[in-house]
Structure formats: structure tokens, C-alpha cells
Amino acid sequence: MSDVQLRNNIRRLRFDRNMTQEELALRTGVSRQTIMSIERGQTNPSVLLAYKIAAAFDVPITEVFDMEGKLAPV
Numbered sequence: 001m002s003d004v005q006l007r008n009n010i011r012r013l014r015f016d017r018n019m020t021q022e023e024l025a026l027r028t029g030v031s032r033q034t035i036m037s038i039e040r041g042q043t044n045p046s047v048l049l050a051y052k053i054a055a056a057f058d059v060p061i062t063e064v065f066d067m068e069g070k071l072a073p074v
Contacts, residue, residue, distance in 0.1 A: 004069040010039040013057045013064065027056040 014024060021039070025032045028049060037043040038053075045053065045065075054061040 004067055004071060005041070006044050007066045007068050008038065008041070009064055009066075010035070010053065013059070014039075017057065024053070024056055028052040 010024070013019075014021070021032045021035045025035045028035070029052070030049065034043070034049075038045050038049075050061055050065055054064045057064060
């Protein structure tokens, strides 16, 4: 079993840009509740949504999302 979590910097990036969850949701085509859930780490975004979020901030996806932990040995 692996202990890997997806961490994100959505809240910091939003605050740096004075962007609300609602605005980010509108830009990415999802609900504010979806953005809130991803921001809190309760839900992982699809790959497409992760790229849309990065594009909304105009940053590389690795600046928004980071994998933390170790993969299971093979």
C-alpha cells in the first residue's frame, strides 16, 4: 500500500490573484463546491480539470499540484 497524497496550492494562488472560488469555478467550468473540495484536499481533480486550474492561474501544473509521499515498492 502506498501513502501518496495530492497536495495543492490553489488557495495561495487564488489569494495572490484576488480570485474567489466562484471565479475559479467559472473559469474552469465546475461548481464552487468542486473547487472548495479540491482546495481542501477532500477530492482529487481529473487530469483535465487539474490542467484547467493551472491554465486559469497561468502557471505550470506542477506549481498548483504536488504529489507527497512514497509509491508502493514493486
